[in-house]
Amino acid sequence: MQSRTRLVFLTWVFSNLILTAAIEPISTGIAVGMAAALTGLLASYQNVFYYFQECCRPEWISFNRTGLQVDLEQKLFGQHIASKVLLKAVSGFVNNKNPKKPLVLSLHGWTGTGKNFVSQLIASSIYKKGMSSSFVHQFVATVHFPHSREIDIYKTQLQQWIKGNVSSCARSMFIFDEMDKMHTGLIDSIKPFLDYYEMLDGVSYRQAIFIFLSNAGGESITQVVLDFWKNGKDREEIQLSHLESAMSLEVFNNKNSGFWHSSLIDKNLIDFFIPFLPLEYRHVRMCALAEMAIQNMEKDEDIADKVAKDMVYSPKDERVFSSKGCKTITSKLEYYK
Incomplete structure (x- = not known):
């Protein structure tokens, strides 16, 4: 104005x-x-x-591949598969001047393994204002879609929100958190926007990015990683091919997931199912040291050890994986300050 x-x-x-x-x-x-x-x-x-007010122009939206690569290498721990797939997927899509459909990523794994964090890294690599950008839109299932009886209203609102925002800026990003808690059938309402249409009512969605975050699929991921551990194999030997098929099948057949029998999966509209592996003791230590740096604390290996030991590990007998990943690291550090 x-x-x-x-x-x-x-x-x-x-x-x-x-x-x-x-x-x-x-x-x-x-x-x-x-x-x-x-x-x-x-x-x-x-x-x-344009230099002072955010707008849908290169001054505010410009992909920094090197920045994303460095962030994934230095800030994301224990996720070699996710780092590799995400860098290639995002880079390839953003650099493609004529994509046939939006980029659709589905991130799966236990809580605290880095799914939300990675979404923030991607946003920061594309938008000058990162997650604060007016072109990045985050939906949390339990907050934005709490009541099952209002699902038809949510479907209409969701379609309007996406259409309106993409109309304003083709390079919009939509993040859907807690997909495992979303009401069944709701996410199918946006299927047309993710499909191979050149235009829908005069709007092209081909430059948009959709990211789904879910704990669903975590069981199959954990089982594969545990089997590798029991067989004395390095977790870095695990490839996407070891996980993707079983993970997508578990998500599709999970009645408590927003993806249950979803047309998004059935019609192959999700480009990548990306597994986030459960974190081990060494990864939790790395998270603690990284958080110290963020808080400008003096690096303290002993405190990092104490924080890592305080975490609950599973399975009960083997105690290999942190049940909460790195999610409570900040509060643990506050205790030891």
Whole structure:
């Protein structure tokens, strides 16, 4: 609104200068010179304003592949599969000038393994304002869609929200958290937006990014990692092919998941099912040390050990994986300060 007011004011000044030149011939030279300057200002004003007000332009939306790669390597622990797949998937999509459909990623695994964190890293690598960008939209199932009896209302609202935001900026990002708690059938309402349509009612969704976060699939992921551990194999040997099929099948057949018998899976509209492996003691230590750096604390290996030992580990007999991943690291550090 302020920019429009300023533009109207400049236009008024410009018009009055032209009128002055017509009435007072003696000042024509000065008026014409000022008019020319104002014409240039009017032409460039909007471009200058773009640097101060977020908008759907390269000044505010520009993919930083190197930044994402460094963040994944240095800030995400124990997730070699997710790091590799996400970097390739996001880079390939954003650099593709003519994608056939939106990018659709589904991240699965136990709580505290980094799913939300990775979403933030992706947003920061694309949008100058990261998660605070007006083009990044996050939905939490239990907050935004709490009542099963209102599912039809939610479907209509969700379609309107996505259409309206993509109409405003084609490179919009939508993050759906707690998919395992979403009402069955709700997410299918956005299927047309994820499909291979060039246009829907005059809107193209092909530049948009959709990210789903879910604990569903965590059991099959954990079982594979545990089997590798029992057989003395390094977890870094685990490949996406070891997990993707069983994981997607578990999610599809989980009646308590928002993806239960979902057309998004049935019609192969999810580009990548990305597993987040359960974290071990060493990863929790790394999380603790990283959080110390974020809080400007002096690096303390002993405290990192104490924090890691305080976590609950499973299975009960083997005690291999942190049940909460790195989720409570911050509060644990507060205790040992």
